Amino acid sequence: MNVDFGPRHRRKIDPTRRxxxxxxxxxxxxxRVEIGPTALAFQEWxxxxxxxxxxxxxxxxxxxxIREQLCARDYAGLLLFDPLNIRYATDTSNMQIxxxxNAARACFIATDxxxxxxxxxNCNHLSEHLPLVxxxxxxxxxxxxxxxxxxxELAGRFAAEIDSLLRQHGGGNRRLAVDKLELPGVRAFDRLGIDLCNGQEVTEYARANKDANEVNAMRCAIAACEASVAEMEKALRPGMTEADLWAVLHAENIRRGGEWIETRLLASGPRTNPWFQECGPRVIQDGDLVGFDxxxxxxxxxxxDISRTWLCGDGRPSEEQRQLHRIAREMVTHxxxxxxxxxxFMELMERGYRLPEEYRAQRYSVMYHGIGLCDEYPAIRYPEDCEHVGYDGVLMPGMTLCVEAYVGAVGGHEGVKLEDQVLITETGYENLTSYPFDARLSE
Structure with a gap:
């Protein structure tokens, strides 16, 4: 394909340089401008x-x-604003959070x-090392x-620029997939007669299946995560705050070339029930459960994306703590x-582990979810939630999923959160997670 991309882009880095x-x-x-793993990460890997x-x-x-999905739907191109989708398609990264x-970056991908x-x-230099841009x-x-x-006014100016690209590279096709678009943009594209289509469908289906290189990247990210979790477990002691403990994970991730953490889901003692309480100033007590995602x-x-629940201190767990952990492990394993x-997906919902009645009201939001550059398609729900938000689909080799479990009774003192990350293979699955469960809670 011989395309004149104009004078705007001048590479300072020769991609063929040895x-x-x-x-x-x-x-x-x-x-180098490019971000990436540190020497520590490479040594550990x-x-x-x-x-x-x-x-x-x-x-x-x-x-x-991405282009396979665009061709399958007869779209002229794809316009991206979601930084994760831009990262997936181009590997460019700039102030991701x-x-x-703030929709301050976008990417247009012509199907042809x-x-x-x-x-x-003034950020052109950040992507000069990427030959696909x-x-x-x-x-x-x-x-x-x-x-x-x-x-x-400015939405109209931007839309006109995209319209020009469509006319130049779309062959008369006016069907443009867009992942996320602010309202002024929607109106501007409508005025130009551009047929806006669902770009999230394009990107989520594209991202769902990983090749060997993506899986290797994920293995490396998980290894960096598990090394960081190990440092967090070493640091855990009665008298420290939840925030102190969470800070260890973040720091160790950054030391290995990791990038950020999506949530602050770490809680201790009574803050583990119900789930989704984010870490704060609470002082962790001897004998508390400490759960995190x-x-x-x-x-x-x-x-x-893995979850573990630990017992703080050197004591023995209560029978209730052991029971919560046992049920959560049974669920993840099953x-x-x-x-x-x-x-x-429907079969997984039907055949999935059935929590004892006392724990169902506080079940986790999903049984499984896809994982790649953060959470992604699919979201596989509990049977109780299927009619409201569920959908069907089929597992394929190359999909990566997280298997979730939260066990905590309404009004209970504590709860247990566990989660492993897996790869769907040609014959079954491979558990990509190797970090052990708390041995005292597993006895």
Whole structure:
């Protein structure tokens, strides 16, 4: 495909330049712009016998998955604002948390044409190392913080730019998939007669199936997470606050080249019931249960989403604590063992572990959910919730899922949260999580 992408983008880095590389194929340059794993992470992965991903192949595979979905739906292109979707398609990263609530970046992917990144002010240099990004342009932002009463005007300017790209590369096709779009943008595209289609469907289905390089990246992220969790477990002691403990996980993730943590789901003692209380200033007591859900975005932007519940201190657990943990382990084990390719989501709902009645009211929000660059399709619900929010589908090799369990009675003193991350294989599943459960609670 011979396309003239115009004079706006001038590469300062020659992608064919030969230089020392790291195990993932990226330049071993102390001053590089590209983010990535630290030497500590590579050392730990080597000790565990892990193979880092080939980043060039990983990037090409992901963009190819996007284009497969676009072709299947006869869309002219895809316009992305969600930073995770932009990361998936291009591997570009820029202030990922900030741009989740400020639409200051976008990416246009022509089904048969260029990939054009619209980046934040003076940030062209951040993507110059990525050969799949054909051009970088300054974004015309139209969210209210930046545009105020000019939102409609600037949305029109941006939409006109995309309209020009569609006319140039769409072959007359006016069907444009968009993942997330502020209201002034919707109106501006409508005025131009562009047929807006569901870009989230495109990206979620593309992201659902991982190749070997994506799985290797996820293995590495999980290993970094588990090393960080081990440091957190070492630090746990009566008298420290929940926030002190959570800070260890965040710090250790960053030390290994991890990126952020999506939530603050760590609670102790009576704050473990009900679940979803985020960590705070509570002082952890001797004999408390301490439960957490990592929701950790590690190296390469891949999520390591595991949960464990520990007993604080050197004492013995109560019978109630052991029972909560036993039921949660039974649930994770059972629901993992019924996983295999070809099984429908509805079948998993029907065959899944049935919590004892006293724990069902406070069941977790899902039995399973997809995982990649954070939580993603599918969300597989409990039978009680299926009619309201459930949907069907089929497991396929290459899908990665988290198997969830929360056990806590209404009005109970404590609860237990457990979760493992798995890969659907050609014949069944592989548990990607190796971090042990608390031995005292498992006796």
């Amino acid at each position: 230089a020392a590389t790291r195990p993932d194929g990226t330049p071993d340059d102390n001053d 080597a000790a565990r016998g892990l193979t880092p991903p080939d980043m060039a192949k990983l990037r090409a595979y992901r963009l190819g998955r 900030w741009v989740t609530h 044409g260029p990939v054009i990144l619209f980046d934040f002010h 054909d051009e970088v342009r300054p974004v015309t932002s139209f969210f209210f913080f930046e545009a105020a009463e000019r939102s409609d 990592t929701d950790l975005v590690g190296p390469y932007g891949y999520c390591a 629901d993992m063992e019924i996983l295999k390719p070809g099984v429908s």
